Amino acid sequence: MALRDIVLYPDNRLKTVCDPVESFNAELRDFVRDLLDTCANGPGAVGIAAPQVGFMQRICIVDATRARHPVPNHGKLILVNPEITAWEGFAMGREGCLSVPDYTGNVVRAEKIQLRAYDLDGQAVSFEMEGYEARIAQHEIDHLDGILFLDRLISRGADLFQRKPAKGKAAE
Amino acid sequence: MNTPHWKLLTLVGPDRPGIVAAVSRVLLGAGAELGEASMMRLGGLFTIMLMVGIEGDGVHLKGLLESVRNEFKLRVHVDELNAGLHRRIDPDVLITVYGADRAGIVAEVTDALARAGLSITDLRSDVAGSEDKPIYIMNIEGVAQQGLPPLEQALANLSSDIRVTLSPIELMRG
Structure with a gap:
């Protein structure tokens, strides 16, 4: 197992647009193995993007299987050159980031997305994601474009929406 | 950040523009570090609860703020903390x-x-x-x-x- 050091903000690499992967070779596979190990080692991490370990190419891990409570998911995904092709709905959720320790904040993301990417062998793949998994993918793909969740924060006080009633009679 | 002398500074006074700027300017001038804060207008008053990292005791900190306190008619309270920053608990x-x-x-x-x-x-x-x-x-x-x-x-x-x-x-x- 090889862990890579996590790049922490304000390191400028986190604000840099990453280059597409051109070659699906052994070097890529070695790097992804390290990235998976680093993600698994991150406290509570459900995803990671290559620039978070200083590798400036468009690669990320999305792993909703590691959610605290079970959520719909497509397993542990390795996404190379991912691209979101459709967005639907809005949902607010609480996010944190391995590159921004000790802070969490509210971010609005699309509730459902479609994305296409390549796997480690260079085969085209596509997914329809919703909820928590879609949130992870949007957070990680943002990293590939030099965007942090800090760039998308909304107020903590003003979030009176999208919840289920705790009492049946409040549902009227 | 290795300043061990973190304090919780509470300031309350009539709301008017410039309180935060005046307070933070004085603290900057005294070499203080600012940490987490909650500041809001409540009932016509402006309230500040602010983590301040600064050498010396609470009396020293209050002394630094004396002119700002007079100018903005603030009430000032200082709690000296054993803890520092980064005591965040994530709500669920x-x-x-x-x-x-x-x-x-x-x-x-x-x-x-x-x-x-x-x-x-x-x-x-x-x-x-x-x-x-x-x-x-x-x-x-x-x-x-x-x-x-x-x-x-x-x-x-x-x-x-x-x-x-x-x-x-x-x-x-x-």
């Missing part, structure tokens, strides 16, 4: 409460939540609506120390005029 549940304003909403709701194991990390409330028909609105974040079911049960038994929603906060860290 969000509870929103609203209803026609009346005495006892906060007591009823928070008592029920406390009995069901909620440790509150953040509570914000507002009175909205018209003067003759005020509405009370409260957002509570906290840690459900016994899980969500006891909280849901506790909320279901509240008075019928109190509207409550509960939603888990599923932190996404990536």
Whole structure:
């Protein structure tokens, strides 16, 4: 197992647009193995993007299987050159980031997305994601474009929406 | 950041522009570091609760702020802390409460939540609506120390005029 050091903000690499992967070779596979190990080692991490370990190419891990409570998911995904092709709905959720320790904040993301990417062998793949998994993918793909969740924060006080009633009679 | 002398500074005074700037300028000039803060207007007053990292004791800090205190008619209180920054606890549940304003909403709701194991990390409330028909609105974040079911049960038994929603906060860290 090889862990890579996590790049922490304000390191400028986190604000840099990453280059597409051109070659699906052994070097890529070695790097992804390290990235998976680093993600698994991150406290509570459900995803990671290559620039978070200083590798400036468009690669990320999305792993909703590691959610605290079970959520719909497509397993542990390795996404190379991912691209979101459709967005639907809005949902607010609480996010944190391995590159921004000790802070969490509210971010609005699309509730459902479609994305296409390549796997480690260079085969085209596509997914329809919703909820928590879609949130992870949007957070990680943002990293590939030099965007942090800090760039998308909304107020903590003003979030009176999208919840289920705790009492049946409040549902009227 | 290795300043060990963190203090919690509380300032309250009539709201007017420039309080935050004046206070932070004085603290900057004294070499202080600023940490987490909560600042808001409440009932025509402006309130500041601010973590300040500075050498010396609370008397020293109050002394530095004397001219600002006079200029803005502030009341000043300092708590000296053993702890420092970064004592964040991530809440796992969000509870929103609203209803026609009346005495006892906060007591009823928070008592029920406390009995069901909620440790509150953040509570914000507002009175909205018209003067003759005020509405009370409260957002509570906290840690459900016994899980969500006891909280849901506790909320279901509240008075019928109190509207409550509960939603888990599923932190996404990536």
